[in-house]
Amino acid sequence: MAIQRTEAMHDLAMGLDERPLVDIAAILAESQITAATAVLDALPAIARGAAAMAETVRGGAVLHYFAAGSSGLMAAADAQELGGTFSIPPEQLRIHMAGGLPTGVEMPGGAEDETTGLDVALAAISARDTVIAVSASGTTPYTIAAARIAAAAxxxxxxxxxxxGSALLEAADHPICLATPPEILSGSTRMGAGTAQKIALNMLSTLMAVRLGHVHDGMMVNLRADNIKLRTRAIAIVQQAAGVDESAASKALDAAGGVVKPAILMAAKGISAARAHDVLRETEGNLRVALAQIN
Structure with missing residues (x-):
């Protein structure tokens, strides 16, 4: 059987343990930098995947993240950030990790081979949903089975x-192949492969938010300020987007209940909270379109 890229030996692996630690550190850093560039060859696929995710969220359906091991942890981390960063409703997000999300420091390795019960766990999945399935090898039984069940629905x-050419990519509508080089530690895909996966996941969710109108001039305008740090950030966003001072931005944010988009419209256009919400509904939440619509 041919050796997968993720299991092959790296050219610099021989005698690695005999080198000074600082030299090993340099090799590890360079290998991850090189792995990160694999994302550049997948840009069209990433953009198509993000557009599909945006369509699912806009339609009120659910994004399902499926993975095992370190890929699962990265997928979960990205999914868990979508609420705080872009105010994606929690009922539109599901995280499915082989063996469940760990609550301690151990992850059961055998869980990634377990597919029993997946059909029950996915009984409610619909044709309106989108699945984001992640596996470095592309052969993880849990992830492949989940993708096939979801595709059948x-x-x-x-x-x-x-x-x-892995089985997971072949089962996908939008296959994102991150052809990273062999790992310095053969098979340790939490390193180079994981770095590329994290970049791709971050790009998918950010591009999705752009398509949904949740990003304006590089600012996360679908933010809801529910803590001190986010309130400070939200005021700065309202100031910048609306062209007002800190006091006006703070007042608009208070009147909007801490929600940034209507606060920007209120501060920039002098309209009421009710009118701001109406315009945002009419423009499907796209701030740039909403700003242009109000005279």
Whole structure:
């Protein structure tokens, strides 16, 4: 059987343990930098996957993240940030990790081979949903089975894997192949492959937010200020987007209940909270379109 790229030996691996630690550190850093560039070859696929995710969220359906091991941790981290960063409702997000999300320092390795019960766990999945399935090898039984069950239900499959031609990529509507080089530690895909996966996941969610109108001039305008740090950030965003001073931005944010988009409209256009919300509904939440619509 051919050796997968994710399991192959790196050219610099021989005698690695005999080198000074600072030299090993340099090799590790360079290998991850090189792995990160694999994302550049997948840009069209990433953009298509993000557009599918945006369509799912706009339609009120659910994004499902499926993965195991370190890929699962990265997928979960990205999914868990979508609420705080872009105010994606929690009922539109599901995290499915082989063995469940860990509550301690151990992750059971055998869980990634377990597929029993997935059909029950996915009984409610619909053709309106999108699945983001992640596996470095592209052969993880849990992740492949989930993708196939979801596909049979008509859901859209966005798959991320690091081995070209792997089963997971072949099962996807939007296959994202991150052809990273062999790991310095053979098979330790939490390193180079994981770095590329994290970049791709971050790009998918950010591009999705752009398509949904949740990003304006590089600012996360669908933010809801629910703590001190976010309130400070939200005031700065309202100031910048509306062209007002800190006091006016703070007042608009208070009147909008801490929600940035209506606060910007209120501060920039002098309209009421009710009118701001109406315009945002009419423009499907796109701030730039909403600003242009109000004279």
């Amino acid at each position: 008509g859901a859209t499959i966005v798959a991320i894997a690091n081995n070209p």
